[in-house]
Amino acid sequence: MAERIRRKRKRSREDWIMDTVIMVFCILILFATVYPFYYVLIISFNEGVDASKGGIYWVPRAFTLSNYSSFFTDIKWVRALGLSVARTIVGTVITVLFTTLVSYAMSFKGLIGKKYYMIFIIICMYFSGGIIPYYMVLRTLKLVDTFWVYVVPGALNLFYITIGRAFFEDIPDSLRESAKLDGASELKVFTRIIMPISKPFMATLALFVGVGHWNNWYDSTFFVKTKTLRTLPYLMMEIINQNNTTASQNVNASLHQSGNTTSLSVQTSAMVITVVPIIMIYPFLQKYFVTGMMVGAVKE
């Protein structure tokens, strides 16, 4: 009895120290993660010229909506936003359909040459020719400097083929067979039977591919020259580059001032506009990404 009490007391002291240390660290990490986003949010609602003086930490000092109104009245930003939305929707639909179709076919029992197809896919997953030969191919296909360069090159997601194959292998064969007996073609089997029951897989794929499209800036940087074809992340990158130049030239950063907004403050509103959709789909993402990642890791 006495010993039990002694052990319990000893344990609770260790517990107390550990719990406190861990709690302090975790609160710091939480703050360091959330505050930067919060800061951008309040700056986006503050007058740009005023914000460049610094000293704003918790609430906007000179509240304004002008950063957002300059964003939405500038055809350059609005067009970029529209293009980003369009490429995300079109690109996601294409990738999800194509990847699902190929991974379903790859899961087919008794598929002739399955082993070799898989080896081929894995080789393609790990090796690439690098950006220059890739650019040549895009150029030959006349994809460079068109909208299609955003959506065609990523149409097949190899990583998700490996996940999708595992998913489809769990679907009972009898389901497909019975439909075949009714005289349905393979394509019909796929669209009428396979697709409806593979919603969880397609949803996961769509969320990750969608976020990838929404965030992608380098295809617009590498493969597009036409100014009217630039996406939202590209425009933000341009401003970052300007900031970078001014930072390295040692002059004050708030250039391109118009009224009480600056290019920097309009950019903060663009940042908020980019991050908000991601936060909105976040609950859905969260539902799927743990399993998605675990399968991925096992497959790796």
Add this chain to the structure above:
Amino acid sequence: MLMTEKKSFWKRFKKQSAIQAFVWAGILYLVIFNVIPMFGLIIGFKDYRISTGISGMFTSKWVGFKYFMEFVNDYKFDRLVRNTIALSVLKLIFTFPMPILFALMVNELRNLRFKKVLQTASYLPHFISWIIISGISFQFLSKNGIINTLLSSLHLISAPINFLTDPKLFWGLAVGLDIWKEMGWWTIIFLASIVGISQELYEAAQIDGASRMQRIRYITMPNIKTTIVIVLIMTIGNLLGGGLSGSNFEQSYLLGNSVNADTSEIIQAYVFRVGLQEGRYSYATAVGLVQSIISLLLIFASNFTSKKLAGSGLF
């Protein structure tokens, strides 16, 4: 015998011809977007001109290792290789262990609601692009950014710190941002592995009088060893890309500038600059190939080491 086998093969193939067509749609796509570019690597050994198109890749004149030598003799060679390797190795040393430590901490949290909030928040930066992260870094770390303003208003510094332009600070900046962005995300995989450990082990250890630290050291750590090895192999597989998140290029491109170029410029960014911006396609391809070869050697070396040490590898 052979005839019937052959016949049944075609019969079987014909029966699944629609499925084969689906697979081949994918294969064809990969041939165009992956295999042809792989063959395109030969332009690194040739005098290629863009005006000759795809076929020019194969018909242009061989020049052997001319462009490789040109790269090796370039005054930037040492800097590019040093920065590429330094950034990669620093990330391996500092970014890689963070999710493990964080997972151990999160697992010890008693307050379940706080635990959930913390996890949810910590994944978020993974889904945010480097563009946004660079924008945020600028807001926080530039000369008149929030950190410098705060430090000088507290009289901790007399002159603002040039986080974004000081060449001495770039590696630290890159690794720090990498940790900030990816730590929470990679914690998922370690936490899932910790949750899978049988509770009975912990109870037995507790009865034997093991302290909490001892339980972490002797039960949790050995049980997540396999996961750690898997993630480590994945990291080393993409070492020169920047490890887990593959962030080297984006960081170098977005946060590098003329002032900190001495520590921020890496091979990948250089390939882009000389290739797509200056149009020196053959040279850029040769430079990219150098990086691929170093990468490949690292993958084989890490695979070999992990097979020796842990008994399992990538292939």
